Amino acid sequence: MSPRPAGVEDAQWRDWTWQMRERIRTPEALARYVRPTEDERRAIALLGERFHFVITPYYASLMDPDDPDCPIRRQVVPRLAELTDPSGVADPLDEVAHSPVKNVIRAYPDRIAFCVNNECALYCRFCLRKRMVGDEEWTMKRRELEAGLDWIRRTPEIRDVLLTGGDPLTFGDDRLAWLLEALRGIPHVEIVRLGTRLPVTLPFRVTDALCRMLETYHPLWVNVHFNHPRELTPEAAEACDRLLRAGIPVGNQSVLLRGINDDVATMQALCEGLVRMRVRPYYCYQAQLLEGTAHFRVPIEDGIALFRALRGRTSGFAIPLYVLDTPHGKVPLTYPHVRGREGDHVLVETWDGTPWRELNPERSGGGA
Ligand code: SF4
Numbered sequence: 359m360s361p362r363p364a365g366v367e368d369a370q371w372r373d374w375t376w377q378m379r380e381r382i383r384t385p386e387a388l389a390r391y392v393r394p395t396e397d398e399r400r401a402i403a404l405l406g407e408r409f410h411f412v413i414t415p416y417y418a419s420l421m422d423p424d425d426p427d428c429p430i431r432r433q434v435v436p437r438l439a440e441l442t443d444p445s446g447v448a449d450p451l452d453e454v455a456h457s458p459v460k461n462v463i464r465a466y467p468d469r470i471a472f473c474v475n476n477e478c479a480l481y482c483r484f485c486l487r488k489r490m491v492g493d494e495e496w497t498m499k500r501r502e503l504e505a506g507l508d509w510i511r512r513t514p515e516i517r518d519v520l521l522t523g524g525d526p527l528t529f530g531d532d533r534l535a536w537l538l539e540a541l542r543g544i545p546h547v548e549i550v551r552l553g554t555r556l557p558v559t560l561p562f563r564v565t566d567a568l569c570r571m572l573e574t575y576h577p578l579w580v581n582v583h584f585n586h587p588r589e590l591t592p593e594a595a596e597a598c599d600r601l602l603r604a605g606i607p608v609g610n611q612s613v614l615l616r617g618i619n620d621d622v623a624t625m626q627a628l629c630e631g632l633v634r635m636r637v638r639p640y641y642c643y644q645a646q647l648l649e650g651t652a653h654f655r656v657p658i659e660d661g662i663a664l665f666r667a668l669r670g671r672t673s674g675f676a677i678p679l680y681v682l683d684t685p686h687g688k689v690p691l692t693y694p695h696v697r698g699r700e701g702d703h704v705l706v707e708t709w710d711g712t713p714w715r716e717l718n719p720e721r722s723g724g725g726a
Pocket of ligand 1: 478482484524555
């Protein structure tokens with residue numbers, strides 16, 4: 359880890375507004391934390407405008423200054439490899455086509471993702487929404503947020519609303535409270551979820567005042583996005599703890615990333631570290647066929663083998679569900695532990711490969 363720069367007081371460092379103002383946007387600013395390689399410098403120059411290069415000082419302080427393959431650094435510092443991927447597309451989940459109004463994405467009958475802003479504390483190089491995050495065109499004006507809320511009011515099937523973005527916690531407390539108040543005023547909205555990476559990338563955003571406000575809008579759930587055990591810092595643990603103490607269940611959604619978390623030991627350390635923080639590993643996503651991200655993608659067979667290997671090695675609830683997101687919803691990518699049937703027995707395979715025959719009579723013909 360890099361130390362925080364000389365001259366920065368603890369109070370400044372822990373002030374989330376200071377962190378947002380002082381975000382790193384140039385190779386020169388990055389050089390206060392790491393020694394950028396020539397590849398990184400050129401990639402920042404060539405890619406900075408296409409997909410913004412922005413990092414919080416806090417997250418930069420987690421980087422290894424001398425190792426360009428540092429798993430923190432690789433998530434947020436551009437590489438020239440982003441320019442040589444011919445395979446990806448801009449919107450692999452066809453989210454624009456699934457939007458009845460701007461930034462409301464509906465892939466299921468009863469729930470939506472509502473992208474309430476286009477701003478994040480930093481920009482992850484593998485971001486599914488890199489087509490919109492940091493892009494002015496996707497800024498949500500107040501009247502556009504109202505249009506999304508109106509659509510939800512007029513659509514009584516929607517019982518579950520995920521506020522995402524960008525990152526909804528980059529809003530100030532007042533704006534977020536206004537949005538939550540409006541959603542809570544819609545009788546058919548049973549639960550609200552927040553998808554945020556700020557507890558990972560800017561944990562000081564999770565203030566006591568924010569949590570006091572959030573807990574007035576229950577039932578509220580939060581999903582965070584840790585990808586590597588090195589992100590599980592005391593500051594991040596405190597942020598999650600504040601959310602949990604406000605009565606908010608916290609789950610984690612990670613992305614399987616080549617060279618970052620695609621080996622059993624790293625994934626196990628991540629999941630067990632999350633559980634120690636009382637954060638439930640929920641999903642691990644297969645990285646999408648997204649432009650500029652081929653160097654991050656892991657073959658699905660390798661992902662299935664990885665999560666197969668975790669089974670039996672750690673607590674069941676420490677193992678997230680490995681999923682592929684598609685324009686038609688999520689698909690679990692699981693090892694087939696059920697191996698077939700022999701007469702009245704179903705054949706299964708236990709965690710250590712032991713075959714087991716479970717008596718399970720065939721369905722009788724007449725039953726419902
Ligand atoms: S924090 Fe989430 S939405 Fe923002 S750039 Fe990273 S992955 Fe994308």
